[in-house]
Amino acid sequence: MLDKKAQFDVARKTIYWMLAGIMITIVVFAFAMIIGSYKGSLTKVPANLKSELISLRFANAPECFAYQDNTSKVVFPGIIDLKKFNENTLKECYSTAGIGGIKVFNFRLKLQQQGTEIFTDKYYHLDQGDLTIYKEVLVKDGDNLEKDQLAIYVQERIGEK
Amino acid sequence: MNKKAVGTLMMLFEVLAVLAVAYITITVGQVYGSSDTVFKINTAEEVRMMIDTLAGIPGDAIVKFPYNVSGYIFILEPGAINIFKDGEKQSSGKWVTRRFFLPLNYGVEGTLKDSDYFCLEKERLQKQVKIRLMSC
Numbered sequence: 001m002l003d004k005k006a007q008f009d010v011a012r013k014t015i016y017w018m019l020a021g022i023m024i025t026i027v028v029f030a031f032a033m034i035i036g037s038y039k040g041s042l043t044k045v046p047a048n049l050k051s052e053l054i055s056l057r058f059a060n061a062p063e064c065f066a067y068q069d070n071t072s073k074v075v076f077p078g079i080i081d082l083k084k085f086n087e088n089t090l091k092e093c094y095s096t097a098g099i100g101g102i103k104v105f106n107f108r109l110k111l112q113q114q115g116t117e118i119f120t121d122k123y124y125h126l127d128q129g130d131l132t133i134y135k136e137v138l139v140k141d142g143d144n145l146e147k148d149q150l151a152i153y154v155q156e157r158i159g160e161k
Numbered sequence: 162m163n164k165k166a167v168g169t170l171m172m173l174f175e176v177l178a179v180l181a182v183a184y185i186t187i188t189v190g191q192v193y194g195s196s197d198t199v200f201k202i203n204t205a206e207e208v209r210m211m212i213d214t215l216a217g218i219p220g221d222a223i224v225k226f227p228y229n230v231s232g233y234i235f236i237l238e239p240g241a242i243n244i245f246k247d248g249e250k251q252s253s254g255k256w257v258t259r260r261f262f263l264p265l266n267y268g269v270e271g272t273l274k275d276s277d278y279f280c281l282e283k284e285r286l287q288k289q290v291k292i293r294l295m296s297c
Contacts, residue, residue: 006167009167010167010171013171017174017175017178020178024182028182028185028186028189031186031189031190032189035189035190039198039199039202042199042203043199043202043203043206045206045210049210050210050213053210053213053214053217054213054217054262055217056213056214056216056217056218057213057216057217057264060217060218060219061216061217061218061219061264062219063264063265063266063267063290064264066219075219075220077218077219092264092265092266093264093265094262094264095262095265096262104260104262
Protein backbone atom coordinates (compact mmCIF):
# COMPACT_ATOMS: atom_id res chain seq x y z
CA MET A 1 0.00 0.00 0.00
CA LEU A 2 1.16 3.52 -0.72
CA ASP A 3 1.46 5.91 2.12
CA LYS A 4 -0.34 9.27 2.04
CA LYS A 5 2.63 11.19 0.58
CA ALA A 6 3.10 8.67 -2.22
CA GLN A 7 -0.65 8.80 -3.02
CA PHE A 8 -0.43 12.57 -3.17
CA ASP A 9 2.60 12.34 -5.52
CA VAL A 10 0.74 10.04 -7.91
CA ALA A 11 -2.35 12.27 -7.91
CA ARG A 12 -0.23 15.38 -8.43
CA LYS A 13 1.64 13.87 -11.38
CA THR A 14 -1.58 12.64 -12.95
CA ILE A 15 -3.06 16.14 -12.85
CA TYR A 16 0.24 17.56 -14.14
CA TRP A 17 0.28 15.19 -17.13
CA MET A 18 -3.36 15.88 -17.94
CA LEU A 19 -2.63 19.61 -18.13
CA ALA A 20 0.66 18.99 -19.94
CA GLY A 21 -1.17 16.77 -22.47
CA ILE A 22 -3.60 19.57 -23.29
CA MET A 23 -0.79 22.11 -23.60
CA ILE A 24 1.35 19.81 -25.75
CA THR A 25 -1.60 19.18 -28.10
CA ILE A 26 -2.16 22.92 -28.47
CA VAL A 27 1.54 23.51 -29.14
CA VAL A 28 1.69 20.75 -31.78
CA PHE A 29 -1.38 22.17 -33.55
CA ALA A 30 0.04 25.70 -33.41
CA PHE A 31 3.33 24.40 -34.80
CA ALA A 32 1.50 22.70 -37.69
CA MET A 33 -0.45 25.88 -38.40
CA ILE A 34 2.68 28.05 -38.40
CA ILE A 35 4.44 25.69 -40.81
CA GLY A 36 1.31 25.46 -43.00
CA SER A 37 1.09 29.24 -43.15
CA TYR A 38 4.81 29.53 -43.95
CA LYS A 39 4.40 26.97 -46.73
CA GLY A 40 1.43 28.95 -48.03
CA SER A 41 3.57 32.07 -48.20
CA LEU A 42 6.30 30.16 -50.09
CA THR A 43 3.86 28.92 -52.73
CA LYS A 44 1.57 31.92 -53.09
CA VAL A 45 1.17 33.31 -56.58
CA PRO A 46 -0.29 36.83 -56.73
CA ALA A 47 -3.88 36.81 -57.96
CA ASN A 48 -3.26 39.67 -60.37
CA LEU A 49 -0.53 37.67 -62.16
CA LYS A 50 -2.80 34.63 -62.53
CA SER A 51 -5.76 36.67 -63.75
CA GLU A 52 -3.56 38.66 -66.14
CA LEU A 53 -2.22 35.46 -67.73
CA ILE A 54 -5.71 33.96 -68.11
CA SER A 55 -7.07 37.17 -69.61
CA LEU A 56 -4.37 37.27 -72.31
CA ARG A 57 -6.55 35.00 -74.40
CA PHE A 58 -9.52 37.39 -74.59
CA ALA A 59 -7.83 39.83 -76.97
CA ASN A 60 -5.24 37.51 -78.53
CA ALA A 61 -6.76 34.11 -79.24
CA PRO A 62 -9.05 33.48 -82.21
CA GLU A 63 -11.04 31.05 -80.03
CA CYS A 64 -12.00 34.09 -77.95
CA PHE A 65 -12.50 37.52 -79.49
CA ALA A 66 -9.39 38.16 -81.59
CA TYR A 67 -10.21 38.88 -85.20
CA GLN A 68 -9.17 36.20 -87.70
CA ASP A 69 -9.23 36.75 -91.42
CA ASN A 70 -11.48 34.13 -93.01
CA THR A 71 -9.42 33.68 -96.15
CA SER A 72 -5.85 33.85 -94.97
CA LYS A 73 -6.61 32.56 -91.44
CA VAL A 74 -4.23 35.15 -90.08
CA VAL A 75 -5.03 36.15 -86.49
CA PHE A 76 -4.85 39.81 -85.45
CA PRO A 77 -4.10 39.98 -81.71
CA GLY A 78 -5.46 43.12 -80.09
CA ILE A 79 -8.29 43.47 -82.61
CA ILE A 80 -11.66 42.44 -81.18
CA ASP A 81 -14.17 40.99 -83.62
CA LEU A 82 -17.48 42.48 -82.49
CA LYS A 83 -19.40 39.58 -84.09
CA LYS A 84 -17.66 37.22 -81.67
CA PHE A 85 -18.02 39.41 -78.58
CA ASN A 86 -20.89 37.52 -76.92
CA GLU A 87 -21.44 35.10 -74.05
CA ASN A 88 -21.54 31.99 -76.25
CA THR A 89 -18.01 32.67 -77.47
CA LEU A 90 -16.95 33.46 -73.92
CA LYS A 91 -18.28 30.09 -72.74
CA GLU A 92 -16.26 28.37 -75.44
CA CYS A 93 -13.21 30.43 -74.51
CA TYR A 94 -13.32 30.19 -70.70
CA SER A 95 -15.84 28.02 -68.94
CA THR A 96 -15.63 27.14 -65.25
CA ALA A 97 -19.08 25.56 -64.89
CA GLY A 98 -17.63 22.03 -64.96
CA ILE A 99 -16.27 22.33 -61.41
CA GLY A 100 -18.86 24.66 -59.96
CA GLY A 101 -16.92 27.74 -60.94
CA ILE A 102 -17.17 29.78 -57.76
CA LYS A 103 -13.71 28.90 -56.44
CA VAL A 104 -11.87 30.17 -59.50
CA PHE A 105 -11.50 33.35 -61.48
CA ASN A 106 -14.55 34.69 -63.23
CA PHE A 107 -14.63 37.74 -65.45
CA ARG A 108 -16.80 40.60 -66.61
CA LEU A 109 -15.65 42.02 -69.93
CA LYS A 110 -16.72 45.44 -71.08
CA LEU A 111 -15.92 47.36 -74.24
CA GLN A 112 -15.95 50.87 -72.80
CA GLN A 113 -16.85 52.83 -75.95
CA GLN A 114 -19.29 50.28 -77.33
CA GLY A 115 -20.87 49.72 -73.92
CA THR A 116 -21.19 46.00 -74.58
CA GLU A 117 -20.73 43.82 -71.51
CA ILE A 118 -20.44 40.04 -71.13
CA PHE A 119 -19.86 37.69 -68.18
CA THR A 120 -18.38 34.27 -67.55
CA ASP A 121 -20.80 31.64 -66.26
CA LYS A 122 -20.25 32.08 -62.50
CA TYR A 123 -19.78 35.81 -62.30
CA TYR A 124 -21.71 37.42 -59.43
CA HIS A 125 -20.54 41.06 -59.54
CA LEU A 126 -17.95 40.51 -56.81
CA ASP A 127 -15.11 41.96 -58.81
CA GLN A 128 -12.11 43.44 -57.05
CA GLY A 129 -11.01 46.86 -58.19
CA ASP A 130 -7.32 46.16 -57.71
CA LEU A 131 -7.52 43.19 -60.07
CA THR A 132 -9.23 45.02 -62.93
CA ILE A 133 -7.25 44.90 -66.17
CA TYR A 134 -7.51 47.47 -68.95
CA LYS A 135 -6.38 46.73 -72.49
CA GLU A 136 -6.25 49.16 -75.38
CA VAL A 137 -7.83 47.37 -78.35
CA LEU A 138 -9.26 47.98 -81.79
CA VAL A 139 -12.82 46.82 -82.44
CA LYS A 140 -13.74 45.46 -85.85
CA ASP A 141 -17.40 46.03 -86.63
CA GLY A 142 -17.97 45.00 -90.26
CA ASP A 143 -15.58 47.12 -92.27
CA ASN A 144 -15.11 49.66 -89.48
CA LEU A 145 -12.16 49.61 -87.13
CA GLU A 146 -12.50 51.69 -83.99
CA LYS A 147 -10.28 52.31 -81.00
CA ASP A 148 -11.68 51.10 -77.69
CA GLN A 149 -10.69 49.97 -74.23
CA LEU A 150 -11.44 46.47 -72.99
CA ALA A 151 -12.04 46.45 -69.23
CA ILE A 152 -11.66 43.04 -67.65
CA TYR A 153 -13.19 42.96 -64.17
CA VAL A 154 -11.93 40.02 -62.15
CA GLN A 155 -13.87 38.09 -59.55
CA GLU A 156 -11.55 35.90 -57.52
CA ARG A 157 -13.01 33.02 -55.57
CA ILE A 158 -16.17 33.92 -53.70
CA GLY A 159 -15.70 34.37 -49.98
CA GLU A 160 -12.09 35.54 -50.21
CA LYS A 161 -10.75 38.99 -50.43
CA MET B 162 2.77 -1.58 -5.27
CA ASN B 163 5.63 0.05 -3.41
CA LYS B 164 6.77 3.64 -3.70
CA LYS B 165 9.94 2.84 -5.68
CA ALA B 166 8.00 0.89 -8.33
CA VAL B 167 5.50 3.73 -8.75
CA GLY B 168 8.34 6.24 -9.09
CA THR B 169 10.06 4.12 -11.77
CA LEU B 170 6.78 3.65 -13.68
CA MET B 171 6.06 7.37 -13.62
CA MET B 172 9.57 8.17 -14.84
CA LEU B 173 9.21 5.62 -17.66
CA PHE B 174 5.87 7.15 -18.61
CA GLU B 175 7.39 10.64 -18.64
CA VAL B 176 10.28 9.54 -20.89
CA LEU B 177 7.84 7.84 -23.28
CA ALA B 178 5.61 10.92 -23.30
CA VAL B 179 8.54 13.21 -24.14
CA LEU B 180 9.68 10.84 -26.93
CA ALA B 181 6.13 10.66 -28.32
CA VAL B 182 5.78 14.46 -28.34
CA ALA B 183 9.15 14.85 -30.05
CA TYR B 184 8.20 12.24 -32.68
CA ILE B 185 4.78 13.81 -33.34
CA THR B 186 6.28 17.31 -33.64
CA ILE B 187 8.97 16.16 -36.09
CA THR B 188 6.43 14.19 -38.15
CA VAL B 189 4.04 17.13 -38.29
CA GLY B 190 6.91 19.39 -39.33
CA GLN B 191 7.97 16.99 -42.08
CA VAL B 192 4.44 16.53 -43.43
CA TYR B 193 3.58 20.22 -43.50
CA GLY B 194 6.88 21.72 -44.40
CA SER B 195 8.76 19.36 -46.68
CA SER B 196 10.53 21.16 -49.49
CA ASP B 197 9.30 18.38 -51.75
CA THR B 198 5.69 19.51 -51.36
CA VAL B 199 6.67 23.14 -51.86
CA PHE B 200 8.54 22.23 -55.06
CA LYS B 201 5.56 20.25 -56.37
CA ILE B 202 3.12 23.08 -55.63
CA ASN B 203 5.36 25.73 -57.19
CA THR B 204 6.01 23.59 -60.27
CA ALA B 205 2.29 22.85 -60.72
CA GLU B 206 1.49 26.57 -60.46
CA GLU B 207 4.22 27.35 -63.02
CA VAL B 208 2.86 24.74 -65.42
CA ARG B 209 -0.66 26.11 -65.04
CA MET B 210 0.56 29.65 -65.77
CA MET B 211 2.59 28.42 -68.76
CA ILE B 212 -0.53 26.75 -70.16
CA ASP B 213 -2.62 29.91 -69.61
CA THR B 214 0.08 31.92 -71.39
CA LEU B 215 0.18 29.48 -74.30
CA ALA B 216 -3.60 29.82 -74.62
CA GLY B 217 -3.15 33.60 -74.69
CA ILE B 218 -0.94 33.75 -77.78
CA PRO B 219 -2.34 33.34 -81.28
CA GLY B 220 0.32 31.13 -82.89
CA ASP B 221 2.29 27.96 -82.20
CA ALA B 222 4.94 27.96 -79.49
CA ILE B 223 7.25 25.80 -77.43
CA VAL B 224 8.48 26.68 -73.98
CA LYS B 225 11.03 24.93 -71.76
CA PHE B 226 10.62 24.64 -68.01
CA PRO B 227 13.95 25.89 -66.63
CA TYR B 228 14.31 23.68 -63.52
CA ASN B 229 15.46 20.10 -63.13
CA VAL B 230 12.46 17.90 -62.40
CA SER B 231 14.14 14.49 -62.24
CA GLY B 232 12.44 12.22 -59.74
CA TYR B 233 8.99 13.62 -60.39
CA ILE B 234 6.18 12.28 -62.52
CA PHE B 235 3.91 14.64 -64.47
CA ILE B 236 0.50 13.78 -65.89
CA LEU B 237 -1.16 16.42 -68.02
CA GLU B 238 -4.82 15.62 -68.52
CA PRO B 239 -7.75 17.68 -69.80
CA GLY B 240 -8.20 20.49 -67.30
CA ALA B 241 -5.48 19.52 -64.81
CA ILE B 242 -1.80 18.93 -64.17
CA ASN B 243 -0.77 16.30 -61.60
CA ILE B 244 2.71 16.07 -60.07
CA PHE B 245 3.91 13.33 -57.76
CA LYS B 246 6.84 11.04 -57.03
CA ASP B 247 7.25 7.40 -57.96
CA GLY B 248 5.41 5.20 -55.46
CA GLU B 249 3.08 7.93 -54.19
CA LYS B 250 -0.56 6.95 -54.50
CA GLN B 251 -3.24 9.47 -55.43
CA SER B 252 -5.15 8.58 -52.27
CA SER B 253 -2.11 9.41 -50.09
CA GLY B 254 -2.73 13.11 -50.64
CA LYS B 255 0.82 13.60 -51.87
CA TRP B 256 -0.20 14.31 -55.44
CA VAL B 257 -0.33 18.00 -56.25
CA THR B 258 -3.06 18.88 -58.75
CA ARG B 259 -3.79 22.24 -60.30
CA ARG B 260 -6.77 22.88 -62.55
CA PHE B 261 -6.95 25.18 -65.56
CA PHE B 262 -9.61 26.20 -68.07
CA LEU B 263 -8.89 26.23 -71.75
CA PRO B 264 -11.02 27.05 -74.81
CA LEU B 265 -13.24 24.14 -75.89
CA ASN B 266 -11.20 23.27 -78.99
CA TYR B 267 -8.03 22.78 -76.96
CA GLY B 268 -6.68 19.34 -76.13
CA VAL B 269 -3.88 18.63 -73.69
CA GLU B 270 -1.82 15.50 -73.29
CA GLY B 271 1.46 14.21 -72.04
CA THR B 272 3.17 12.34 -69.24
CA LEU B 273 6.71 12.67 -68.03
CA LYS B 274 8.88 10.32 -66.01
CA ASP B 275 12.63 9.93 -65.52
CA SER B 276 13.39 13.13 -67.36
CA ASP B 277 15.46 16.13 -66.24
CA TYR B 278 13.70 18.82 -68.23
CA PHE B 279 10.37 19.20 -69.98
CA CYS B 280 8.78 21.43 -72.57
CA LEU B 281 5.24 22.47 -73.32
CA GLU B 282 4.40 22.71 -76.99
CA LYS B 283 1.37 24.39 -78.49
CA GLU B 284 0.41 23.34 -81.99
CA ARG B 285 -2.56 24.52 -83.99
CA LEU B 286 -4.02 21.68 -86.08
CA GLN B 287 -6.97 21.83 -88.52
CA LYS B 288 -9.75 22.50 -86.04
CA GLN B 289 -8.08 21.71 -82.75
CA VAL B 290 -5.22 23.14 -80.75
CA LYS B 291 -2.94 20.70 -78.93
CA ILE B 292 -0.80 21.43 -75.90
CA ARG B 293 1.70 18.65 -75.25
CA LEU B 294 3.97 18.04 -72.31
CA MET B 295 7.15 16.27 -73.37
CA SER B 296 10.73 15.65 -72.43
CA CYS B 297 13.29 18.03 -73.92
